Amino acid sequence: MTARAQNLVEGAGLVPVSEDPFCREARLGTLDSLITPTERFYIRNHFHEVPDIDPRDYRLTIDGLVRKPLSLSLDDLTAMPSTDLVVTLECAGNSRSFITPPAEGLAFKHGAISTAQWRGVSLASVLNNAGLKDGIKEVVFHGADHGEEEEHGRKLDIDYGRSLPLEIALDPNIILAYEMNGQPLTPGHGFPLRLVVPGWFGMASVKWLTNIHPTDEPYHGFFQKRRYVYINEGTENVAERQPVSALKVKSLITHPRHGEVIQPGPYTVRGFAWSGAGEVAKLDVSVNGGKSWRKAKLERAANSGAWQPWELPWQATDPGHYVFMARATDSAGNVQPRTVPWNFRGYANNAIHTIAIEVPFT
C-alpha cells in the first residue's frame, strides 16, 4: 500500500487538519471511552513521508554517553519485561484555533487528544542496560521520519528529534512502546516503536524511534529550538526559548457536542480531564455560561498520565440555548483559565472549554 493510501485508511474516522504532512484530529463526540480505539486516535505527522520500516531490519540504537552502546532488534525488545500503561497524548497545538490573536500553525480544534493502552519496555531499563556515563544532561530521541522544513525562506533538510532532561528520562513510566491497544503500532502511530512520555505534550513521544542518545550538550534540533517552543509576547531572547514540555491542566466536554439539540429530559454531561502536574483533583461544570458552577463526579486516573472521565447529570427543561463550560483543577492547584496568554505558535491552549447547546421548542 502506498504511504498516501495507508494514511487515508488510518485517517478515515478522523477530521482532516492537513494533507501534507498528514494530520487528523478526533471528533470529540467519538471520545466516549477511557481508551480511544486506534482508528479514532489523532495523528500528527511532521513530514511528507511516513516511514515504512521492515521489522526484520529494524534496530534501535543507543549511543552517546553510554558505557555499552546497544543495537536492539524488535525481538530483543519484546523479549524484555514489558510494561502496560494507559497514556493520554495531546498535541501541543491542540485547541490552537481558539487562541487570540490567531496563532501560527495547523488549525487544530479540540480533537488532537486521545488515550491508548501502550505496551512496551521501560526506557529506564534500556538506559540502565546501556550504562549511563557521568555528566549526562539530556537524552535525545530520533525518529526515522525526515524531510524538508522552511525557515526564514531557507529550506532545511532535517529529521525528527526531541530531547528530555535526564531526570525526566529516568521516570520509570516512560516506555518504548511496540503495542497500542493490544496490537502492533500502526504505521501512522510510529511502527514499530514509539517513545511514550506520560504527562507531556505529544511532541515528546517520538514516533518511529530509531536512536537514543544521552549527551552532556543541550540539544539544538529544529523541533527543540524552532518548533515546540514558547515564543511569547515581547522582546525575544532566542537563547532563552523554553521548549514545550509537560501538559497543562485541561478538560474537555465530549458529550454533548457543541451545537447539539437536546430534547427535554435528563442528560449526562461528560468528558475527560488531565494534567501534567499531578492528578486532576476537581472538575467544575457550568451550564449557564460561567455564572455558577457545579462539581462533577470525577474518576481517579487509571495510572499517572491517563486522562480521567467525569460526568454531571443535567436536566434539560426550558427551551433556549445553554452555554456549558468545564474547568479542571489539579492536585498542584493549577486551574484552567478563561483565556491563555498568546504565544506565537499557539501551543498549550488550556483555556476553559465552552460549548453551546439548544433545547428546542416542542
Added chain:
Amino acid sequence: MTARAQNLVEGAGLVPVSEDPFCREARLGTLDSLITPTERFYIRNHFHEVPDIDPRDYRLTIDGLVRKPLSLSLDDLTAMPSTDLVVTLECAGNSRSFITPPAEGLAFKHGAISTAQWRGVSLASVLNNAGLKDGIKEVVFHGADHGEEEEHGRKLDIDYGRSLPLEIALDPNIILAYEMNGQPLTPGHGFPLRLVVPGWFGMASVKWLTNIHPTDEPYHGFFQKRRYVYINEGTENVAERQPVSALKVKSLITHPRHGEVIQPGPYTVRGFAWSGAGEVAKLDVSVNGGKSWRKAKLERAANSGAWQPWELPWQATDPGHYVFMARATDSAGNVQPRTVPWNFRGYANNAIHTIAIEVPFT
C-alpha cells in the same frame, strides 16, 4: 452579464466568505482611506439571485398608513433635493469567527465593514410627502431580493424586509441612496436604490429597496424575528427577541496587518473607530498585549455615522513578537470589552481587536 459573473466582477478585490449567497469581506489592509472604494466595499447578500432591475421600470412604492400612497420612479427621486453623507456600514455578523463558543452563521472575520459617500433623498422628506397617518409604530422596508431559507427543516419562500421604529425612521440622516462614491449603485450594492441607516448594523440598510410601508403593527418578517435577533444564553422567550439595531462601539487596526513583519524603525499604527451611540471620544492602543495603553490621535467624524480614523506612532526596536490592541470609548461612555457575551448567531462582536506582529532578527 450573468448574476454570477456580475458577482465575481464586484467581488474580485474582496475575501470570499460564501458563494451562495454571494458574500465577500474586505481585506483590512485595503481599508486605508476614509472612503472605501466601491470595489473594496464588503458585500453581504441573502439569496441566490441578485436582483437585476431595469431602471426604466423601477418604482419605489410607499403605502400602508399614509394619506397619499406614492409610486416614485428613479427620475422622481433624483429630481428631489439630495443629501450627501459619509456612512459606515458594518455587517451584524462582522467578527463572528472570533466569538466563543463558535456561533451560527457565515464565518466573517473582521472585514465586513466599509465606508462610502452616499447620495440620495432624505427618507423623512419622502415620508412627509406621503403624509403619515396617526398610530404608526414601525416603518417596514422591502427589497426586491427574495428566495428560500430553511428553518427547523421547513423551506420558507421569503423576501428581504426589515423595519425601523418610527422615531428612528424620522432621523433626517437616513437616506434613500442612488449613488455610492459618486456613481450609481452597483448591482451588488443594491442598484438602483438602497436605504442607508447611519449608526445601525448593515441589515437595516435594505438593498434593492422597492417598498416603504408605515404600519401600526409590529413587523414579524424572517429577518426581523428569526435572523438579526439576539438569542442570548439561557431560557428563551421568543416573543421577547430583540432585533439587532444600533452599532456597538468598536475599532479596528488596519495597519499593520496581523502577522506583518515590521523592520526596526518608526511605524504608524492606524485604523478606524465608530459607534452607534455617539461619536468615538477616545481611542487607546496597547503595543504590549494590554499591559499598558497609549492614547491615539483620533479624527472627528466627517458626519454622524462615519467612522473615525486614528493613528499612533510606534518605534519598532528589539526583535520579537508584539501584540497590538485598539480600544474605543464613545461619547456615551461605552468601552469595547475584552470579550463579548455569547449569542447564538454571533452578532455584534465588538471585542477589542488584537493582532500580533513580528520585528525580525536582523
